[in-house]
Amino acid sequence: MTKKVINKSDISKLLKDANNEYNVYVPMEHIGGDVLFSLLSKENNTLEDDIKRINLSSEKTVNSPKEIFYPQLDTMMEYNDKGEIKETVENSKKLVFGVRPCDFHAIAHQDHFFSKDYEDKYYLSRRDDSLIVVIGCNQPPLPNECFCTSVGTGPFLTEKFDIQLVDLGDYYLVEIGNEKGADFVNKHEKYFSAPFRDEIKHAESTKLEAEENVTLKVNFNKALQIMKTEEIPQDNLERIAERCIECGACVYVCPTCTCFDVFDDMKDGQGVRCRIWDTCVFSGYTKEASGHNPGAKKEYRAARRYEHKLKYDTLESGISGCIGCGRCLHSCPVDIGMSNFIKEITTNQKYH
Amino acid sequence: MIKKTLTSCIYCGCGCGMYLISDGNKLIGTQPSENHPVTKGSLCVKGWNAHEFGNKKSRLTHPLIKENGKFRKASWDEAYKLIADKFQTAQKKHGNDSVAFFSSAKTSNEENYLMMKLSRAVFKTNNVDHCARLCHASTVAGLAATFGSGAMTNSIEEFERADCFFIIGSDTSSQHPLIGSRIINSVKNRGAKLLLMDPRKIHLSQMATVHAQHKNGTDVALLNGLMHIIIREGLEDKKFIEDRTENYNELKELVKDYNPQYVSKITGVPQEQLIEIAKIYATTRKAMIVYSMGITQHITGTDNVKSCANIAMLTGHVGIECAGVNPLRGQNNVQGACDMGALPVCFTSYQKVTDENVRKKFEKAWGVTNLPAENGLTVTEVVDGLGSGKVQALYIMGENPVVSDPNQNHVIECLEKANFLVVQDIFLTPTAEYADVVLPAASFAEKDGTITSTERRCERMRKAIDAPGEAKPDWQILGEFAKVCGYDKMMYDGPKKIMDEITTVSPHYAGMKYSRLEPFGLSWPCLDDNHPGTTYLHKDKFAKGKGTFMPRPYIEPNELPDEEYNFLLSTGRIYWHFHTRTMSGNTTTLEREAPVPYVEINPADARELGVRNGGKLKVTSRRGTLELIATVTDKVCVKSCFIPFHYIEGPANILTNNAIDPVAKIPELKVCAVKIEKV
Numbered sequence A: 001m002t003k004k005v006i007n008k009s010d011i012s013k014l015l016k017d018a019n020n021e022y023n024v025y026v027p028m029e030h031i032g033g034d035v036l037f038s039l040l041s042k043e044n045n046t047l048e049d050d051i052k053r054i055n056l057s058s059e060k061t062v063n064s065p066k067e068i069f070y071p072q073l074d075t076m077m078e079y080n081d082k083g084e085i086k087e088t089v090e091n092s093k094k095l096v097f098g099v100r101p102c103d104f105h106a107i108a109h110q111d112h113f114f115s116k117d118y119e120d121k122y123y124l125s126r127r128d129d130s131l132i133v134v135i136g137c138n139q140p141p142l143p144n145e146c147f148c149t150s151v152g153t154g155p156f157l158t159e160k161f162d163i164q165l166v167d168l169g170d171y172y173l174v175e176i177g178n179e180k181g182a183d184f185v186n187k188h189e190k191y192f193s194a195p196f197r198d199e200i201k202h203a204e205s206t207k208l209e210a211e212e213n214v215t216l217k218v219n220f221n222k223a224l225q226i227m228k229t230e231e232i233p234q235d236n237l238e239r240i241a242e243r244c245i246e247c248g249a250c251v252y253v254c255p256t257c258t259c260f261d262v263f264d265d266m267k268d269g270q271g272v273r274c275r276i277w278d279t280c281v282f283s284g285y286t287k288e289a290s291g292h293n294p295g296a297k298k299e300y301r302a303a304r305r306y307e308h309k310l311k312y313d314t315l316e317s318g319i320s321g322c323i324g325c326g327r328c329l330h331s332c333p334v335d336i337g338m339s340n341f342i343k344e345i346t347t348n349q350k351y352h
Numbered sequence B: 001m002i003k004k005t006l007t008s009c010i011y012c013g014c015g016c017g018m019y020l021i022s023d024g025n026k027l028i029g030t031q032p033s034e035n036h037p038v039t040k041g042s043l044c045v046k047g048w049n050a051h052e053f054g055n056k057k058s059r060l061t062h063p064l065i066k067e068n069g070k071f072r073k074a075s076w077d078e079a080y081k082l083i084a085d086k087f088q089t090a091q092k093k094h095g096n097d098s099v100a101f102f103s104s105a106k107t108s109n110e111e112n113y114l115m116m117k118l119s120r121a122v123f124k125t126n127n128v129d130h131c132a133r134l135c136h137a138s139t140v141a142g143l144a145a146t147f148g149s150g151a152m153t154n155s156i157e158e159f160e161r162a163d164c165f166f167i168i169g170s171d172t173s174s175q176h177p178l179i180g181s182r183i184i185n186s187v188k189n190r191g192a193k194l195l196l197m198d199p200r201k202i203h204l205s206q207m208a209t210v211h212a213q214h215k216n217g218t219d220v221a222l223l224n225g226l227m228h229i230i231i232r233e234g235l236e237d238k239k240f241i242e243d244r245t246e247n248y249n250e251l252k253e254l255v256k257d258y259n260p261q262y263v264s265k266i267t268g269v270p271q272e273q274l275i276e277i278a279k280i281y282a283t284t285r286k287a288m289i290v291y292s293m294g295i296t297q298h299i300t301g302t303d304n305v306k307s308c309a310n311i312a313m314l315t316g317h318v319g320i321e322c323a324g325v326n327p328l329r330g331q332n333n334v335q336g337a338c339d340m341g342a343l344p345v346c347f348t349s350y351q352k353v354t355d356e357n358v359r360k361k362f363e364k365a366w367g368v369t370n371l372p373a374e375n376g377l378t379v380t381e382v383v384d385g386l387g388s389g390k391v392q393a394l395y396i397m398g399e400n401p402v403v404s405d406p407n408q409n410h411v412i413e414c415l416e417k418a419n420f421l422v423v424q425d426i427f428l429t430p431t432a433e434y435a436d437v438v439l440p441a442a443s444f445a446e447k448d449g450t451i452t453s454t455e456r457r458c459e460r461m462r463k464a465i466d467a468p469g470e471a472k473p474d475w476q477i478l479g480e481f482a483k484v485c486g487y488d489k490m491m492y493d494g495p496k497k498i499m500d501e502i503t504t505v506s507p508h509y510a511g512m513k514y515s516r517l518e519p520f521g522l523s524w525p526c527l528d529d530n531h532p533g534t535t536y537l538h539k540d541k542f543a544k545g546k547g548t549f550m551p552r553p554y555i556e557p558n559e560l561p562d563e564e565y566n567f568l569l570s571t572g573r574i575y576w577h578f579h580t581r582t583m584s585g586n587t588t589t590l591e592r593e594a595p596v597p598y599v600e601i602n603p604a605d606a607r608e609l610g611v612r613n614g615g616k617l618k619v620t621s622r623r624g625t626l627e628l629i630a631t632v633t634d635k636v637c638v639k640s641c642f643i644p645f646h647y648i649e650g651p652a653n654i655l656t657n658n659a660i661d662p663v664a665k666i667p668e669l670k671v672c673a674v675k676i677e678k679v
């Protein structure tokens, strides 16, 4: 694998250059220190300010970069009563910079999902011309919730990425994973230089330390095994259901959740068809036309979510639907989360 | 161009900080703020979906004037002139108080301030009010009388550390989800005690230490009974009573009669439960009273609130961290609308209109003379006034009384009689259908301003996207309208300037300059530019000096079941919808979860009526009748029923009673008598 280094002080210059060619999405600091994936401005007067707000330190964005390729509300087409239909497909060239390793796995999961049964053009058109720069996690961004080492999705990637950065203090070691990544680096070669042997060694030790820093451990493989062969104890589900206030956050923030609902909005002969993120933890999700609802009980819906992630996804594609990002626990107002669930079914102790 | 803008959630009073994501043309997503002290990376379902409704094609985009029963597009200028003419003519013929203004808990502080300024400075009437009349008017009255300040005493963060929650008449986890979640975590993770008093089984019942299902409307008896036990057991806080309160003997005298046996008979709560609740509450220091509409929406609403204040003072559970009396405000800015003086009796910061010095101060600030000195009419009285001709013209900003107010047939009759009605809103609401002029307003996402959440936190709302068509922010509409009426001191560069003015006339808000409200706002009182804001109230001293015990005797609800109308009906909100569904009904996920109106009845009653879950029932009160889908559930007791009030398609308020609390003028939305038949 080709390796380079880049000075941290050159990142803003690099992104400014790239901004001429790409739509650049990068974690940016907002009011009160909130860090969110945001689009760099194309206007000179606001670009400088955006650049200053870039934050690549160990903050995790509340939402993963999922929304860049699969927005929460997406207009699919516009139409009118003359029968004219205009599809609204977004296909700009994108650079998504600063993606966490677990989230990169999630993107791979989404790529698979949105192309396996049919080609979802709304997703794929956005995704097609995109370059993803991953940044490994020296420290877990959510120290109490990240569990990537148990799943095998972080804190660094070993393959399949375009580019991965290793934070080494004043500079990053740049690992180039494929041709797409190499093209990008070559194009902006003035910012990159060859690494010294020390730097490569430093990166190796940083990665090992990073592994140690992820302290939340769960027995993920055992959980997958149990889910494949056993029923989830009713008691676990009931305790989850008793807490749940049905906010939907676990699904909205989950980087691998893909469900959507479709609605039309029409007036005076003009209409739009949109899709919005849906969630399986709501009762209406499984309500049948007769009024009967197999998912009427909260505990059934909780089970459904865990089964989908840990059992069916794994059976279907060999990759589990959970990548260990910890977001569901972090954003759950009542402390329900995948890692707690896994701990419960693998240890028989109560975490909910 | 994707842009993320931090603003404040438009729904409940929790005041969550959220980012709206815009693509330049429309809103495409919502994300919680990570660092906002209430939000902390979470939202409830309504918040998560707050971006959708504003995009809808059915938004109002032009002023409309009704001609021959039909609306036609009009210019702003034409609309303003017509309204000005009608209002001024009405006043010439029938006097200043023949016009009235409804402000809105869904609009910003600045806009509420301008609405009351319009009413008082331009039209010289105190007939300005808003829907707090239907939710927490009794809180404002009851807590002002006992403590001197009608607001939540504690902050939301303190719920994470309290050891006992005394919840009466609040379905907290569904109506204030991010407060409810803190209660759930405290109970489940830390073993905090949960004392729940609610006639219905709600989500929190499952984890309650005690759940007392008292009969609707027996709250005063229940609270008096608890105080009786506390005094009998010697668990009252004698030092607190001595140092910080007055009128204790009167309380003691009154509650003497409320022995457990008597109270149990009135409320239906077993004596042991009464004793358990009293003991746990009195002996846990960090004990919070939490209440909401179950306390306030009664003809005895003010008495109920006073009784909550009484029991908190009796035990010394107020004025310290994690203990107090916490009325949860239902709308994002209902606290602010009250603070801003969108009430018929006061200017901002509850400064009374009857006080000459106060009026002088405002006359000077506003450059006017002769501000009206008499209290104005309340929402409920204005509606009646339209019917009787006392009120000729009404200007409604962002309210929907056809769905929200009790006794719908009466409301509609009155609106039809109104000489002239203006409705300013984001959609053509059921109320707007009755208007002569409709003005299109910007939604919360389309303007700047501030709101004050239930924890008294005044925080920014920020513009994320342009308003559709010709719609404008309410503050701009009100300013321009005032100018057409001949008053030009309501034209501002923006809400920041309006807040600057508010800070000069409102002691609670004196330090609330925009520069100080970054990033996540401040809680009042914030008395000057260096004041840090206040997390909990009444430390060392009550706002009014000494706290005053206000003992109240139990009075029955206005209309109880009898032989003919043999069911007790209670109304309220459900988790998936908000108020009159103007917003939530235009949100796909929320609407899917609860698309049709229904009535909850107990399985035993369903059996007797021969109706199954999903069958049809006819519900009739003395005021109207409704056909609804039956939801058979043991959430409601036998011979009780519950109907959500959100739906114009099955408006619960066709049935409800408009009997009002004599002090706060709040209607008794929580109790009336109905009969139920199978269809």
Ligand code: SF4
Pocket: A250, A253, A254, A255, A256, A309, A321, A322, A323, A324, A325, A326, A327, A328, A329, A338, A339
């Ligand atoms: S289930 Fe939870 S931990 Fe797993 S990927 Fe989804 S949000 Fe992350």
Ligand code: SF4
Pocket: B009, B010, B011, B012, B013, B014, B015, B016, B043, B044, B045, B046, B047, B048, B176, B177, B178, B179
């Ligand atoms: S809890 Fe209240 S303020 Fe927070 S997201 Fe839900 S409705 Fe909005």
